[in-house]
Every structure is written in C-alpha cells, then in structure tokens.
Amino acid sequence: MNNTAPKDYESLRAAMSERYDTLSKRLRQIAKFAWDNPTIMAMETTSVIAERAGVQPSALIRFAKAFGYSGFSEMQRPFQAHVASRSASYKERFREVADTDGAPDSPMGLLREFSEANQQALQHLLEETESTELDRAVSLLRDAEFAYIMGQRRSFPVASYIYYNLNHLECRAQLLTGMGGMLMEHANSMGPRDVLIAISFSPYSDDTARVVAAARKKKVPVVVITDSSLNAIARQATVFFDVHDAEVFSFRSLSASMCLAQALTTALATSRGAGKGRGGKTARSK
C-alpha cells in the first residue's frame, strides 16, 4: 500500500473527485456522502455514518483504505481539521493571514486584495446567474455537432480553457484564433447544427463581433459570455451570461468567467453522461 493518503481535507477532496469514476458503486456512494457531509464525517462514529450513508460500517473502512489510510480513524482526521478550521471565527482566520504580510502595496497585500475580490466575484456569479440560462446553454452545447469558440485579448484565456475542456470531453471543438488571417474563413464554415461560444469583455474586439454576426446570419446558436448586457454582441446571443469579474486597480480578473466556463463544461459532461446512461455525477477524467 502506497503512503499516498491525503493529509489535509483539500487533498482528500481532490482525491475523491479524481478517483470518483474508478470507485466501485458502494465506495462511490460513500464518496458522495462524504463530499456532502464533511461535518458528519468529522464527528460521528462509523456505525452512525454508515447508517446515514446507507452502507455497512466495514465499507467505510474499505473506503478509507482505498485512499491509503490505515483505517477509518486516520481518514477522519482531515475532516475534523476542516470542520475545526471552519468553526474558527473569521477574526482568527483573518489574523493568520494578516500576521505574515505587509502593506497593501506589497505583492502579498495585492494577492490578498485579489483573493478577496475574486471570492466576492465568485459569490456574485453564483447569486446572479440564472439557472434557466445555464440549462439552455448546456442543452445547446449537448445538441451541437461542432462547437466553435471565440475569445480575443483578455477573453482568450477563457476561450482556450473552454477549448481544452471540450476536447477532453470528446466534444468536437475548434478555437477561432484568427491565426494566419483565416478568421472569417473559419467562421464561415459554421452551420446551423453547430454552436458558437463567444467570450467578450470591454474593450470589445471587433473580430469577435464580426464572428458573432456571421454566426447569426447562418442561424448558428450563440452562447455569449460578456460583462454587459448592452453591447452589440450580447444582443445577438441565443443565451447570454452577464459576468462581473473582480477588478482591482484597473486590473480585471477572470476568476468568475473561468468558473462559469468550468461549470458549463462540467454540466455538459454530466448531461451527456446521463444521456448515455452513465448516470449521476460521472465525469470524464483528465
């Protein structure tokens, strides 16, 4: 047995999600329960947890060993540490960080600014995103034969991330980069059974606008991720997301956009998985 047991809760969570696909039915059931109920995992005994999760106590031991722990008790420690830290007052946590860093202008100070601003942006994203829009976007993507992705300048990292994810989902996808001056030629190969994902933030790229217009002309559905509902691109969208990324000293972040991109692609994965009868939270690895 390798000594690869995750030492802290975050690692354990990562390990659970990474290995989720390869786990057996019962072990998966436990992973799901542990994922949703860290507090119960931290506090209760094997028999209580087993009953709540609808499994045998021995399955919990098997689960712990599958993740490299010597037994259940050892696996329980990360959960306890996590719950304990969650329970610690905000003040305490703030102090931990505040101790080690300096002025607001220092690199560490900036990191804190960004970390906090991005956390807020992520929370806003969650609160302001319409569930129906997400559903519509996912079904558009699922039904599409080919996905085109367009994003320039600051939107390019988001576009390339979506491109990466879709390719790992075995979705046929193409990134419209404009490389070699073939942008519109590429764009014109879109058809009504395809879909275009366009990401555009201020200052809006003319190229992106042109590609979206071309898509509309050819009856290609367009999923738009942008930062304002008023710009020309947003008005042409089939589905559109109004994302407000954090901004610190004129530097705009991409955390919220990236998070949305991640949620969209993962939802597509589960949706397709379910459609294929693979069910549940199954998601392709890597």
Add this chain to the structure above:
Amino acid sequence: MNNTAPKDYESLRAAMSERYDTLSKRLRQIAKFAWDNPTIMAMETTSVIAERAGVQPSALIRFAKAFGYSGFSEMQRPFQAHVASRSASYKERFREVADTDGAPDSPMGLLREFSEANQQALQHLLEETESTELDRAVSLLRDAEFAYIMGQRRSFPVASYIYYNLNHLECRAQLLTGMGGMLMEHANSMGPRDVLIAISFSPYSDDTARVVAAARKKKVPVVVITDSSLNAIARQATVFFDVHDAEVFSFRSLSASMCLAQALTTALATSRGAGKGRGGKTARSK
C-alpha cells in the same frame, strides 16, 4: 440528581460561568479549558482532552456528571452541535441560493459546487503563499529584459493570461507556444538576463520540462507555478509556487492559478511604477 443537564451549548456555557466559583480546583480547570476550546471538546477523546487540559480522564467524567449529564459522551454532544453549526453557518449563504435551484447534478448545482470550491481555493492560496517567494518573483520579473512564458494544455490559459497582462504593462514578453515546431529554437534564444515563467500542472508536459531544462542550462532564472513541489520542474525553479486549484469530480479549475498570475503581474506593475517614481497604487489601465 436533578435532570438539569444543559441541552444546548449556550445553556452549558451559561451554567459553566454561573457555577464557576463553586467548582473545585480541578473542575474549574476543566471549565476554563472547555470555555476556551469548544472545538477540542467536540472532537477529541477523553484521554486527549485530559492530556491537553492537564487533568485525568476521570476528572472529565466527574465534570460532566457535576453538570447533570449521564457521562462525558452526553456532555460532548452540545459541543459537537455547536461546532457543526459554526461550520455550517459559513455555508448558509449557499443554502439560500440552493433553495431556488435544483439538484446537485444540475448545471446550477455544479456552478454552486465550483463557486464554493474556487472560493476555498482562493482562500487557501492566500494562506499558503509565501510572501518572500512573491517578492522574489516580482523582482526577477522587474529586472528581466525579456519574459518568456511557457504553459501547455491546462496551463495554457494561465500562460496566455500572464502574456496578455505583461504586454499591457509594456513588458517585453513572449509566449512559447510551440507553434510551427519552433519551440526549442525559441527557448534557446533565452539569455541570462531574461526570465522564464513556466506553468505546469499534472499531467506534466514534457515540452515544458524541456524548456525549463534549457533555461537552467543557460542560467535563465525560472519562476514556476505548479501543483506539486515534488515534480522535476519544481526542483529546477529559481522561485516556485505550489498552487492547489479546486477540483470537482475530475475537473480541475484555474481560479487560484489565475489569481496568482494576476497578483504577480499587478505587483510588477506597482513595483515598476514606484521605481519610475509614479508612486503608490498606480497601475496601467486596460
């Protein structure tokens, strides 16, 4: 013995405070400890608590009985409930949102998972990043004549984001894409007055490893952003950042990495601004 055992944590706390004066020396010692360490009281076993509090395990049982409980375990329950609720209260905001939308498997449910996980990852980033490493990275970047950026696959969005930011800071920067098969030719143009920023996450790209090796050979300082301190690339780094991005069911996010990238480039901007006498929080727009 009256059945006056406090049922919830608040009542127990009130009882402890009220009876504090009348308790014996050892029991007082326990009350003090329990007052200060509800988390330990909730999670640990009698022997651990006893050791930490500097008393005998049996004294804990006596303490519990003094407050009307049938034994230690019964007294422990209010502590556990309290810690659990404290831990849950942080998540309460998400539950509010959860009311209005569907199952954990739904697109909205996934967005919530990711938003939450990414917020945690950002907090983690803030707590784990060494201020000195940030400072060193910033000064390397500031002193460099030319910045090369390398990131493949999942790291590519991060690399392109850094590339975008550096260009907007009027830093001479080049993205090593490997396009046209000229990767090593490009890499070999690096010199000791330049700097290489390499981003690499599991599964690690061979190309990135080769570029880093080439940089070391040519005495080029290397700033590495990776997800493990154990891989070959990290070991060759001049400065390295160990970033743990959120991962939900096999889908790794980039929020933390992007945030670090943002902090690095912004810190560079303010640093150069200050150096040029532009002072303070000034940062270039766009």
Add this chain to the structure above:
DNA sequence: TCTGATATGGAATAAATATACCATCCTATT
C-alpha cells in the same frame, strides 16, 4: 495537630468502536 469530609489520581473494568474476516453476491468475460 487531629479528624472528617471531599477531591484527586490512577488502575481496573465495562462499553463502545473500529477493524478483520469470510461467506455470499454481483458483474464482466468467455
């Protein structure tokens, strides 16, 4: 200083909890 009463430490015991084991049941492959 003596005496009775209470508090305390530590070992012994009881209870519970975690873990190992094995027979049986799936599931995939031929």
Add this chain to the structure above:
DNA sequence: AATAGGATGGTATATTTATTCCATATCAGA
C-alpha cells in the same frame, strides 16, 4: 451459461474509549 475476480454484507474479534472504583492526598474546622 459457466466461471473467475472483485465487491458486499454481516459477524467475530481486537482495539480503543468511557466509566467506575478505591486508595491516597488535600483541605477545613475543631
């Protein structure tokens, strides 16, 4: 359909944990 390999449930066992008990220490009052 047969079979092998792994997964699962239930129980037996080992280990840990909570609790009791009692000898000794401490303390207050005479």
